Amino acid sequence: MKFGLFGAATAQRSANPDVDSGAGFKDYIEYVIEAESLGYHSSFIVEHHFTGFGQVSATLNLLTWIGARTTTLRLGTAVIVLPWHDPVLLAEQAATLDLLSGGRLDFGIGKGYRHNEYVGFRIPMEDGQSRFEESIDIMTKAFTSNERWSFEGKHWGYEDIVVEPPTVQRPHPPFWQGAGHPESIRRVAARGHNLLLDQFASMDETLRRFNIYRDAMIANGFGFNPNQVAVARAFYVAKDEADKQAAVDRRIAAQRRLHDISQRPDGNNTASIMAFSDTREASEESALYGNPDEICRKIERLQAAGVEYMLLNGGGTSRENLRRFAKEVMPHFADKAPAKAAAE
């Protein structure tokens, strides 16, 4: 079983010149550097724009900095929202990071779900899917072609180009996609991409999705490698029951805030990543919250069903939580399944 991290640093605007706006980024960087030394496998970072509370916007740049400060940690995006980016410029940026880091990029991609981001960039939300698909086609061509090529799409076009630098991972860094609906999962498997399963779905639902992906990958002739699915979970190694319940409270409040940010004006937000139940029981069931023993039982259930890679979100950068999980939970899974590179 491999354990990575996913999360979001923040760097808030302030009119006060005495405030160190970079403190949140620097804290997150030191957090993942320590994580690497504790045996964590990867760090996946979000991309968001225009939030007003400083979520990471230039994800590949932050990951590049982290790449230069680490040696084995895999550098993941969760996820780069393709409709905002010129696919060729994005492929160049991703390839540069992959090259400099010796092939450590895990290229998580998505079509975006936040109404205010679509409005901000003035991109019609109904174009999201076709921009997403076209961008994947262009980037794949950019990564893999050593000869000059041209492209005439609905959203982008290029003439007589060859895209550099080359990636280290061949044919290209693995694409990862988040998906929840069965048909979305099957679309991911149709491309043979890796799958990110969200932190909010129940254990049962997560395993159903895991199985849909496994069956579809096999049916599509890609075969199934459990390193190609990462199950996200919130994690908190609690000191006692009161400490655990306080953490559940914090998580529910954070979920509500995320829900509000993502809302469309008509209240009709259908993105699967938001399809969590906000009951206290559901929140507690899906999360790895509790003492080491409680947490191990939950992970064992996933492991028994074939899960071999988890991405943990601590809702912040608590070093104590990071260390306790590494020391009191990870060893329990160290011998059962030797770690493999996610890119395999």
Added chain:
Amino acid sequence: MKFGLFGAATAQRSANPDVDSGAGFKDYIEYVIEAESLGYHSSFIVEHHFTGFGQVSATLNLLTWIGARTTTLRLGTAVIVLPWHDPVLLAEQAATLDLLSGGRLDFGIGKGYRHNEYVGFRIPMEDGQSRFEESIDIMTKAFTSNERWSFEGKHWGYEDIVVEPPTVQRPHPPFWQGAGHPESIRRVAARGHNLLLDQFASMDETLRRFNIYRDAMIANGFGFNPNQVAVARAFYVAKDEADKQAAVDRRIAAQRRLHDISQRPDGNNTASIMAFSDTREASEESALYGNPDEICRKIERLQAAGVEYMLLNGGGTSRENLRRFAKEVMPHFADKAPAKAAAE
């Protein structure tokens, strides 16, 4: 007198999996890390696309990696070509680097001059100037506004956005522009931007341009700070006359290659950066090639005219050249003008 570097790493595509395509980038990174330790002030890096010989395309990503490996080196772009980039995404990337590096970004920008890049991105060359100007307006707004704003331009539009993260340098990282024609220099001074003077113009011509900028900055009420002008020069500390002449030969060949890459199909390339004379005498006159004494005499001439900041291009990554200049030329100028931050 301050001495920085400008140059271009390469990472070539190869169908051979045994070739380390990243070797050129890694070599350049180690080169500038040593440069920092030798007292060099900055490293300015180009941006180019579709060359087929691996010039840096994702310049801010390479600089981000360098930023994480250095502590005082200023991180310059020479130059980011604005017409290719979404101005808000670019401002986010630049701000992230500025934030992570503690305010070390020198943001060199240009409108591009290579016909094949305009064709590749399918952007009409006649839109270059207006895209360039509009992008500066948008990025300046993105860097400086703590409140939400909207923008309706000829090329880009945004709705109700606030751009994060904030920069460390306020109001924003200094903009640098390359210019050669008097009217172009006056346009740079009209915005109060910093000026990059190219490595090909003669000493006389360079000083004329320096003076045009100084006079215009003063006339525009910005005042004049010599740290706002960087004079680029090729440099090579030669062992003897034959070694020097061989270096001149290499330089002329490199100039011809650059000239050919930049050519328009009609042969009518008017970009000022290409307006060099390719006679041997001119090439030798403009370059800092020779023994330490010859080189010092040339720098003294620039210094006497008010130049206090030079960007050196070694046409490669010769450590010996880098070290000899640092040890045999730099000390001669160490006491005459104390170094100041380029951002001042």
